[in-house]
Amino acid sequence: MSDIEIAQANEQKEMQPITTIAAKVGLQEQDIERYGDYKAKIKLTAFENQPLPADHKLILVTSINPTPAGEGKSTVTIGLGDALNKLGAQTMIALREPSLGPVMGMKGGATGGGYAQVVPMEDINLHFTGDMHALTCANNTLAALIDNHIHQGNALNIDQRRISWKRTLDINDRALRHTVIGLGGPFQGIPREDGFNITVASELMAILCLATNIHDLKARIAKILIGYTYDRQPVTVGDLKVQGAIAMLLKDALKPNLVQTLEHTPTLIHGGPFANIAHGCNSILATTAALKLAKYTITECGFGADLGAEKFLDIKTPKLGKHPDAVVIVATVRALKYNGGVALADLKTENIAALEQGFANLKRHIENMQRYGLPVTVAINAFTADTPAEIQRLQALCAELGVQAVNTEVWEKGSEGGKALGEAVLASLTAPVDFKPLYEPETTLTEKIAIIAQQIYGAKDVVYETKAKKQLKTFATNGWDKMPVCMAKTQYSFSDDPKALGAPTGFTLHIREFTPDLGAGFIVALTGNVLTMPGLPKQPAALRMDIADDGTITGLF
Template sequence: MSDIEIAQANEANEMLPITAVAKTVGLQADDLELYGQAKAKLSYPTLQRLADQPLGKLVLVTSINPTPAGEGKSTVTIGLGDALNLRRQKAVIALREPSLGPVMGMKGGATGGGYSQVVPMEDINLHFTGDMHALTTAVDTLAALIDNHLHQGNALNLDPRRILWHRVLDINDRALRHTVIGLGGPTSGVPRENQFDITVASELMAVLCLAENMHDLKARIGRIVIGFTYDRQPVTVSQLGVTGAIAVLLKDALKPNLVQTLAHTPTLIHGGPFANIAHGCNSVLATKTALQLGDIALTEAGFGADLGAEKFMDIKAPVLGKTPDAVVIVATVRALKYNGGQALKDLTTENRDALAQGFANLAKHVANMQQYGRPVLVAINRFTSDTDAEIADLVAACAQLGVQAIPADVWGQGGQGALALADALITALATTSRFVPLYDPKAPVKAKITTIVQKIYGGKDVVYDHQAELALKTIAANGWEDLPICMAKTQYSLSDDPKALGAPTGFTMHVRDVIPKLGAGFLVVMTGSVLTMPGLPKTPAAMNMDVSDDGVISGLF
């Protein structure tokens, strides 16, 4: 059966009302704002009531660099959460919300797979509770207000050539990467160059995911720098006078969404910034709520540990006020063989030499996470084509690093397939450790970037384009140097070259721009050729989708 068929069979026969799932973690019906029988948002009074609750243990699930072979980070997170509950641990999961762009493109959804899924799978992967639409509307409303300000006399003296705010769309549309707007004469606005980003790359998505409450959300929106004046002074949303209007559009989107796994583990899905062009973590509100409702909260960070996990540690954790108590790195035999040079079409064939060669990628990610001082485990997401010899080789190689690697069949067996992994995690959570930050946020910007490149990526040098050097001067002149760094980098490699697999070393990282995101509270460092608006593949997943006359969706993975 396909993922969607498994999910639909469960939704028809076994899915509990979301009110019943909520009761398992002490929530009552009046704590929820229902979106049908299977989805709900937590109300503001509920979030306020939970604010003083003690926090449970936090587990961060990350992975090796993604490959076409697939890693299954969400699937493992969900299966592990189900396994912990089978071990009578009170586990709650917190995940990111899928972006429609990858769903219709090539990456797929973000609800897991097989018997380790979050449901209702179709709703979550499509329109869900409308958060993505609200964000898209809010971003584009701000863009419209900026252009209206230019048209109506430009009292703030905004330079149309130096406006930072971009319009967005939550679908991969390469034709909108670079546009010209305002054509059509004096009644159609001020002509200028503009561009579209995908919604999940917008600063407003990061703001939503890092805001602690409505008061903080409005403060962050007000700090967003929308552009510069003709004399190079920053202009913020607060100066434009529309902070309240943008917050109004996000009033409901700020509330975390509650759903369930196939095994009825409570799951909060909220916020979905990409990790290659944004900070790649679900919302602070959702993670904190999971920590308040459960004894163990499991959350994941996007793409490989070089991106999402590093940003979780250095950007999200300080805002959350809680660092992970343990880290689980997901790897597959298939993906490591691909890193070792085996062709994609041959990955179902045993190749222990390619596995040994590709193991360098996992070893680097393990070393990276160990730098933070927390216990690290490796979850081997097992596929049917993996041989016992390959699994044994991988377990032994991890043991040489002093790290326990545990095979798990979460796709085929759900939580039952991750019981050994759950047992190892429970043991790891009982150990004492001390968190070690990667860098001092008050260090010079270039020093922080160099630290990430050398300690996380394995590179040697960093070179800056002329535009990046100019941006750094602006950042220094405005006193923004103390902000943490959000690297925008290809997810496919530790370097800025997507074709450099394994664990390249001694390379030079190329920085083309540094963009201040004061609302989010970080500096985005644009490297290589990474794009903020992806494109669709030659054969998008959308071509396989359909809906029957009675409303049943097919082809959604």
């Protein structure tokens, strides 16, 4: 059965009312806003004034660099949550919301797989509770207000050639990366160059995921840089005096969404910033709610540990006020053999030598997480072609680094396939934690980038292109040169070259330009050829999707 068929079979027979799921973590009906029978938003008043119990634990799930062979990070996250509950450890899961870009493009659905899924799968993957649409609307409302301000006399003296705020759309649409707007004469506005980002790469998405309440949301929106005046002075949303209007459009999107797994583990799915462009973590509000409501919280971060985990630990953790108590790194035998040079068509054939060579990728991720002072467990997400010899060799290689690697079969067996992993993770939570941030807040932007590039990626040098160098001078003038940095980099490699697999070293990282996300509270550094509006592949996943006359969806994943 496909993932969607498994989910649909469960949805028809076994889903519990969302009020039942809420009650498992002490939420009453007045604490939630129901979106039908199986989805709800949690009111902020239900948890915002509760203290965070000191013995509640946070488990961060990350992975090796993604490959076409598949890793299954979300599947393992969900299966681990189910397994911990099965072991008697009260657990909630906190995930990101799927974006229609990957869903309709290359990746397909984003709610786990097999018997480790969150449901209702179709709703979550498509429009869910409307958060993505609210963000898109708020973003484009701000864009319209900027252009209207210029059209109506431009009292702020905004230079339309230096407007940095872009419009958004939550679908991959390469034709909108660079556009010209305002054509057709004076009645149509002021002509200028513009462009679109995908919604999940927008600053508003990052702000939604980092805000702690309405007041904080509005304050962050006010700090958003929209462009510069003719004399090069920054202009913010606060200067336009529309932060209240934009925050108003996000009042419901700010509330975490509650759903369930196939095994009825309460799951919060909220916020979805891309990790190769934005910071790649679900919302602080959702993670905080889970930490307060359940003894164990499992959350994932986007793409490999070089992106999602680094940003979780250096951007989200200081705002969250709690570091993870343990880290799980997801790897597969298939993906490591691919990193070791094996072609996709040959991954089903046993190849210990390629596994050993590809292990360099996992090894660096392990060492990077250990650098933060966190205990690490490796989840080997099982595939049917994995051989006992390959699994044993991978476990032995991890053991040499002092890390337990556990064969995990949650896709096929649900919580039963994750019990061994759950036991290993619970054991790791007894290890001492000496969390060490990668860099100190007062270090400069270029120092932060050098630390990440050299200590996490393995680069030798960092080179700044002409535009980036000019921007650095502007940042220093405006006092932005010590903000945290959010690296925008290909997810497929430690380097900025997606074809450099394994664990490359001695390379040069190229910074082509920056985006100052002042409301989010970080500077985005764009490396290599990474794009903020992806394109659809030659054979997009949408070609496999359909809906029957009775409303049944097929081909979603």
